[in-house]
Amino acid sequence: MYLTDPDPSILAKKMELVDKLLSFLPRDAVIDDPRETLAYECDALSAYRCPPMVAVLPRTTEEVANIVKICWDLDVPVVPRGSGTSLAGGALPTGDSLVLGVARMNETLEVDYPNRLMRVQTGRTNLSVTGEVESDGFFYAPDPSSQLACAISGNIAMNSGGAHCLKYGVTSNNLLAVKMVTMQGEIIDLGGSQFDSSGYDLIGLICGSEGQLGIVTEATLRILHKPEGALPVLIGYNDSQVAGQCVSDIIKAGILPVAIEFMDRPCIRATDAFSQAGYPDCEALLIIEVEGSEVEIEEQLAKIIEIANKHNPVELRRAKNTDEANRIWLGRKSAFGAMGQINDYMCLDGTIPVSKLPFVLKRISEMSKEFGLDVGNVFHAGDGNMHPLILYNANKPGDLETCEAFGAEILKLCVEVGGCLTGEHGVGIEKRDLMHIQYSADDLEAQMAIKDVFDPKWLLNPTKVFPLDASAKRRAGATQETAA
Amino acid sequence: MNTVSLVPSSESEISEVLIKETEPLHIAGGQSRLEATEEKIISTSALNGIVEYEPGALTMVAKAGTPLSIIKNTLQKENQQLAFEPPELKHLLSLPGNSTIGGVFATNASGSRRVQVGAARDHLLGVRFVDGLGRIVKNGGRVMKNVTGYDLVKLMAGSWGTLGVITEVSFKVLPIAETQSTLKINFCDANILNKAINTPYDVSGTFYDVGSRVSYIRVEGFDKSVKYRIKQLLGEFSDFEVDILEMEESKKFWQNVSNLDFLKNIKGDLWRVSVRPTDGVKIIQMLNPKVGFLDWCGGLVWLRVDEGFDVREKMQKVAGHAMCLLGKFEQFHPISTAEKTLSNSIRKKFDPKMLLNRELLN
Ligand SMILES: Cc1cc2nc3c(=O)[nH]c(=O)nc-3n(C[C@H](O)[C@H](O)[C@H](O)COP(=O)(O)OP(=O)(O)OC[C@H]3O[C@@H](n4cnc5c(N)ncnc54)[C@H](O)[C@@H]3O)c2cc1C
Ligand SMILES: Cc1cc2nc3c(=O)[nH]c(=O)nc-3n(C[C@H](O)[C@H](O)[C@H](O)COP(=O)(O)OP(=O)(O)OC[C@H]3O[C@@H](n4cnc5c(N)ncnc54)[C@H](O)[C@@H]3O)c2cc1C
Numbered sequence: 001m002y003l004t005d006p007d008p009s010i011l012a013k014k015m016e017l018v019d020k021l022l023s024f025l026p027r028d029a030v031i032d033d034p035r036e037t038l039a040y041e042c043d044a045l046s047a048y049r050c051p052p053m054v055a056v057l058p059r060t061t062e063e064v065a066n067i068v069k070i071c072w073d074l075d076v077p078v079v080p081r082g083s084g085t086s087l088a089g090g091a092l093p094t095g096d097s098l099v100l101g102v103a104r105m106n107e108t109l110e111v112d113y114p115n116r117l118m119r120v121q122t123g124r125t126n127l128s129v130t131g132e133v134e135s136d137g138f139f140y141a142p143d144p145s146s147q148l149a150c151a152i153s154g155n156i157a158m159n160s161g162g163a164h165c166l167k168y169g170v171t172s173n174n175l176l177a178v179k180m181v182t183m184q185g186e187i188i189d190l191g192g193s194q195f196d197s198s199g200y201d202l203i204g205l206i207c208g209s210e211g212q213l214g215i216v217t218e219a220t221l222r223i224l225h226k227p228e229g230a231l232p233v234l235i236g237y238n239d240s241q242v243a244g245q246c247v248s249d250i251i252k253a254g255i256l257p258v259a260i261e262f263m264d265r266p267c268i269r270a271t272d273a274f275s276q277a278g279y280p281d282c283e284a285l286l287i288i289e290v291e292g293s294e295v296e297i298e299e300q301l302a303k304i305i306e307i308a309n310k311h312n313p314v315e316l317r318r319a320k321n322t323d324e325a326n327r328i329w330l331g332r333k334s335a336f337g338a339m340g341q342i343n344d345y346m347c348l349d350g351t352i353p354v355s356k357l358p359f360v361l362k363r364i365s366e367m368s369k370e371f372g373l374d375v376g377n378v379f380h381a382g383d384g385n386m387h388p389l390i391l392y393n394a395n396k397p398g399d400l401e402t403c404e405a406f407g408a409e410i411l412k413l414c415v416e417v418g419g420c421l422t423g424e425h426g427v428g429i430e431k432r433d434l435m436h437i438q439y440s441a442d443d444l445e446a447q448m449a450i451k452d453v454f455d456p457k458w459l460l461n462p463t464k465v466f467p468l469d470a471s472a473k474r475r476a477g478a479t480q481e482t483a484a
Numbered sequence: 485m486n487t488v489s490l491v492p493s494s495e496s497e498i499s500e501v502l503i504k505e506t507e508p509l510h511i512a513g514g515q516s517r518l519e520a521t522e523e524k525i526i527s528t529s530a531l532n533g534i535v536e537y538e539p540g541a542l543t544m545v546a547k548a549g550t551p552l553s554i555i556k557n558t559l560q561k562e563n564q565q566l567a568f569e570p571p572e573l574k575h576l577l578s579l580p581g582n583s584t585i586g587g588v589f590a591t592n593a594s595g596s597r598r599v600q601v602g603a604a605r606d607h608l609l610g611v612r613f614v615d616g617l618g619r620i621v622k623n624g625g626r627v628m629k630n631v632t633g634y635d636l637v638k639l640m641a642g643s644w645g646t647l648g649v650i651t652e653v654s655f656k657v658l659p660i661a662e663t664q665s666t667l668k669i670n671f672c673d674a675n676i677l678n679k680a681i682n683t684p685y686d687v688s689g690t691f692y693d694v695g696s697r698v699s700y701i702r703v704e705g706f707d708k709s710v711k712y713r714i715k716q717l718l719g720e721f722s723d724f725e726v727d728i729l730e731m732e733e734s735k736k737f738w739q740n741v742s743n744l745d746f747l748k749n750i751k752g753d754l755w756r757v758s759v760r761p762t763d764g765v766k767i768i769q770m771l772n773p774k775v776g777f778l779d780w781c782g783g784l785v786w787l788r789v790d791e792g793f794d795v796r797e798k799m800q801k802v803a804g805h806a807m808c809l810l811g812k813f814e815q816f817h818p819i820s821t822a823e824k825t826l827s828n829s830i831r832k833k834f835d836p837k838m839l840l841n842r843e844l845l846n
Contacts, residue, residue, distance in 0.1 A: 114678040115761050115781075137684075159631045170629065172638065173606045188822040193760040195598060195783045196642075198805040198817040199845060200827050201605060204638020208631050228684045248540030254563055254659035292686075293716075296709040303706075351627040354541040383628035384541065423629035431632075438632055439622070446621045447634040449833040453826060465633060 001404070001429060003050060004463050006095030013074050014053050017098070020070045021056060025063065029104075031055040040081065040099045044146075045089040045430055047346075047400055052079065052093035057104045061179060061187055061217040064100065068215065069185030071098055077459050078183070080211040082151030083125065087347055088428025090158060090210050094463060102153050105217060108132055117176060117193055119220045122153035126160075129221065138223045141168035144424070145333065156216050159208030161424035166382035167258040167291075168224070170424065172207040179218035180206065183455040193220060205450065210426050211461040213454040227291040230258065233301055234328045235308045236282040236315035240264060241358035243284035246311045247381045248354060250288070255303055260382035261287040261332050264361060267339070267376030267389070268331075274338030277331030280315040286381065287332055289325075335378045336389070343374075343391040346403050350414030351423035354384045363413055364388055371406040373399075385423035386414070412437055427465045435467050444470050488523060493530035495612065495620050495651045501526065502649075503618035508842040511645040513587030514551060515579070528586050531651055534558055536626065543609065545626050545654040548586025555585050559657055567658040568604050569595030573809070575743040576754075586650045592642030595742050596689040596702070599681055599780050605641035607656045613640060613648035616835025626654040639830070645841040647834040661704035664688075665714050666734040668727040669699040674765045676721070677701070677781045683720060685713040691741055694768050694776040700729075702738060741779070750775050750788045753811030755795045757785040759804030771798050816845055 014032070021030045031037055032054045041051040053076070058064050071078050077097040084091050093099050105121035111133060112118065118140070120129060126147040129140045143162035144150055150160070156178065161170040168174070177191030191203040206213055237243040247260055263271065263285045272279040279285060286308075290300040301318060308316060319325040331338075339345045352360050361377060368375045378387045388410055392403035411421050411431065415438050421431050435444060448466060451458065451474075458474045490509075492498045501509075512527045528549035535545040539562040546555060552570065559565050570593040572583055587593075589611075594603035601607075610624030623636035640650060666689070669676055676699045677690040689702030703713045718726060729737055740746065747754065752774055757767055764782030771793075777786040789795060795806045796817065805817030819827065827845070831838075 113682060114675070115783075116682065159635065161629055165629070169602060169606060170631075172635065173602050186822065188826075189820070190823065192803055194758045194763075194804045195780050196592065196594075196603060196758050197819075198807070199819040199823055200647075200830065201592075201638045201642050202823060202826060204605060204635055204641070207638075208635045225682050225684055227686070251542060251659075252540050252562070254662065256659060292709060293684075293712055295712045296705070299706050299708045351625075351629050353538065353543070353627055355538060380629070385627075385629040418625070419627050420625045420630045420632045422632050423627070424631055426631050427633065435633065438625075442619045443621050443623065444633075446615065446619070446623070446636060446834070450634055450636070450639075450830065453829040453833060 001048065002468065003048065004094055004468070010076055010096040011053060013076065017054060017070065017074055017076060021054070021067065024066055025056065025058065029057045031057070040084070040093060040101070043084040043086040043089060043091040045087055045092065045428065047394065048089055048092055048429065050093055050095055052097045052099040053095065055099040055101060057101050059104050061181060064181045064215055064217055065185045065187050067098070067100060068181055068183060071459065072184055072457070075457065075459065077462055078215070079461050080153065080157070080215050082123065082154030082157070083149045085146045085150045086154060086158065086426065086428055087349070088422070088426045088430040090426050090428035090464060091154070092429055100215060102151065102217065109218065113138065115193060116223055117220055118223050119218060120152060122151060122156065122216050122219050124152050126150050126152060126155055133223055137226050139226050140221055140223050141174055142171045145336065152219055152221070153216055156207050156219060157209065157211045158424070158426040161385065163259045163261060163380065166260060166380070167256060172204060174222040175203060175207055175219060176222060177220035178203060178206060178216045180214040180216045182214050183457065183460050191220065208426070210428065210465050212451055212465060213460065228293045229297060230289055230291040231297050231301065231319045231325050232287050232289040232328045233304060233319065234315070234317040235286045235288065235313045236280040237284045237286070237311065238282050238314050240284040240361050242311050243286055244354065244357040244381070246286065246308055249307050250304055251382070253303060253307060255300055257288045257290050257300070257304070257382065259287070259289040260380070262379035262381035263332065263335065264377040266374060267335060267378055270342055270376055271331035271335050271338040274341055275331045275334045277327060279331050282314045287328055332378070339376055339389045339391065344394040345389045345391050346407055348386065348388045348390070348407050348410055349422045349425040350411045350419055351383070351385045352414050352417050352419035354381065356417040356419070357381070357384070360386070360413060360417060364410055367406060367409055371402055373403055373406055383423070384419065408434060429464055432465055433467045435465070441470070448474060488525070490524065490526045491530045492526065495614055498526070498614040498649050498651065499618040499620055502614055502616060502839065505839055506837065509839050511649055511841055513549065513584035513590065515581035526649065528584060528649070535652065539564060542657050543626050543628065543654060544657055545652065546585050547652050548584060548650045550585050552583040552585055552588060560660070563660050564657045565660045566607070566655070567597055567601045568607050569597045569742055570604060571595045571742050571744060573744060575745065576747055577810070585653055589641050589653050589655070590643065590645050590650055596691060596738060596779050599690055600686065600688040601658065605638055608637050608641050608653060609656055610654040611637050611640045611650055612652040613650045615648040616837055616839050621648065624654070628656060644844045646831060646845050648840065662706045663710050663731050664702060664704040664734045665710055665731065666729040666737055667701040667714065667717055667721070668729055669701065669721055670725045670727070671697050672699050672724050673697070674699070674778055674782050675762070677778065678761060679720065680717065681781050683717065685716055689738055690779070690781045692778040692782065693746070694778065700737065702734060744786070746777055747775065747786055747788055752788040753791055753793060754809040755787040755789060755806055755811070756809055757787065757795065757799065757804060757806040759783060759785065759802055763802050763804065766802055767799055770802070771795060
């Protein structure tokens, strides 16, 4: 992947920038020593690294606004950062950029149970949001596997999902309002505590915009009352097509589980070896979770098991209590870690129509042979969001490139069968040059026009999302018309 | 009145029209809502038909002019539905047209189940549209999860045809529950709605009649589950006199809510106010309307007030927005200067000639 070179004329302004920042920020909030900026050189797409010129860690929205104004005046690109767990290189700096991290902005500003909402600064980690309201019986539904580390700011920017989004939706469906700083340094409020707002759905537009439209500093989130309980059932099949059919039959029967997870054999083997979860050695494994009281769980699981049995499973294990539930989830939850033990891996995130699952899995295994790299598949089967994990050796010359080429082929396949490049991780730098596959020039133009409105100088995270050739003119400053 | 009517039957025809056009156009779906003031209308009626329906994947793709009734019937055959329960005001306003699926998403029309499953915008997965310059644009797709590029799908939902003519929509559908029951709680306060939703019992509808002080709480699902939850909720509200509306009665009640029957045969202006749920009661107290109903846990207030009564002026201090559906006032609530600046710029990008629905959201 090509990383853009730093602009020497911007690098030349480093001293001036740092001086201006220090005029209102404490010393420890401005990181300009090259040994320390290294801490911000990458996110979870760690094959690509580049330390920024400066990193700053503000505590308030006003500080953010002042920082951004300075960058606007000096034409310094700004890369917003939450916890740096992006798998798409969304938070990867360029050498001439300022990384604006919101990690110190982690306060709870309001909890309102009757209205089922909570307002936080966006540096809060996802899990800590639920942690704050859990003892009162509430939770924040979107639960990315990275929830211990990832921040609400990153969740909003990537419109992150989680294992339970089949029932509860993704970030966008659980976000009511934001406070945001535009690249001109203006502080604006979008959305509200009510269910809908007048005018365009600007909140919907901000969510998933990958840090390119504004810096989100506060968020009003929907919180929900917890269900009484939840239990999973584990079902193994010797044919992925049959497993896919089983999922489809469950859904057609009117049952809506909160999660339907799917693993293929390579992944089952790796996770089982790693976690001793006791998974059966089979072609396809489903973990299906339902929620409610005992009676309700019983009722739903009985229906699911009846359907599953029609397809002759090789194993069917029903959790009867939390311990057994945890054991069933153990392997799935450590899937990325398990694959990481075997080798370096690249995690893809394309979505496909559920009916295309058997075909796509077959093609992936054929391609795996062609490219000579192993791949395991974990999959949110209810919504078609695949996570092929391609194993490669970062120390072997050429392996990363082969892996990326393989990955690109898989994503092309996802688009060909009617799906998309990314279901929850975002485009970042990783998939920006593949955007042409899914979108026409006019489609991309319509999206870039939105960025022109919010960020006329293209200073906010400018090298992400759009193919470099498509955004080149704009990044070079051709669009100088302001939003006013 | 509308004099000229264009009825294009494809995206490319619409594109040709918009490239050349210099006069304002009003986009007509089923025209179940008639706010058109322009001379010319562009109708979506020839963009008709379900393109794809995969019940096992809970997704459907349809052309924008497809009548809502056709969509509903097709889904019903597979025991599925549009879970966001699009309301149809045409019954109330005695309008002749039939709603179209494009019109539903263009107005983000969402009903009582919003408190459980979200709005129309939360179910819209993909759009195709032709913008004011005649450019054919697609965004999103037909899969349930998609974060590829900016979410113009959300932008188009509820944009009232001011950014482009939507030609095709793909959306999420959900199973129709096996059964449902509704608790009718008599002589209670509106805060019952918030109490009911803040339980683990997965309430799917909350409605309050201010005049008679009656709350309606709906639960849906499999038989045993519904019975169980009704029992639990009865326990929560044991201080009240409660009736239970079973399946058919319950269905009928919520169908009436969806058609806004309760606002029928009452004179006066019609308003729809959206506020923080616990503020719904405040609005009622402040305005003392002829008739008032609360949906969405109190967050949606339906009002009929004396002709010319300015709801917006009276609710000033309560955050939210009021839409005037019948009356002399501007339909849409004003937005903040910052939002206005951004919105105008976005509109200029998509429709620089200001051809489409010029009179709306202005
Ligand atoms: C092991 C592992 C498992 C994962 N599982 C999931 C999963 O199940 N589901 C899922 O969706 N994702 C998953 N992810 C991906 C990642 O965790 C999410 O994308 C997450 O939302 C990123 O949050 P972050 O705070 O780490 O953001 P960062 O990585 O810091 O940044 C991500 C993007 O957000 C932007 N951004 C950050 N802060 C702001 C701000 N204040 N204003 C504007 N833009 C901002 C950045 O510029 C960047 O584009 C996983 C990642 C890992 C490593
Ligand atoms: C706040 C609110 C107010 C409502 N007010 C009414 C009302 O007064 N009367 C009523 O019958 N229903 C109303 N509804 C319900 C909802 O508008 C209808 O269900 C929907 O409009 C029916 O579609 P239609 O085809 O009849 O649309 P139409 O009445 O033809 O159009 C409705 C609006 O959407 C635009 N539009 C329609 N199709 C497209 C398209 N393909 N692309 C772009 N724009 C399009 C139109 O220009 C118009 O502005 C309302 C809903 C909400 C949420």
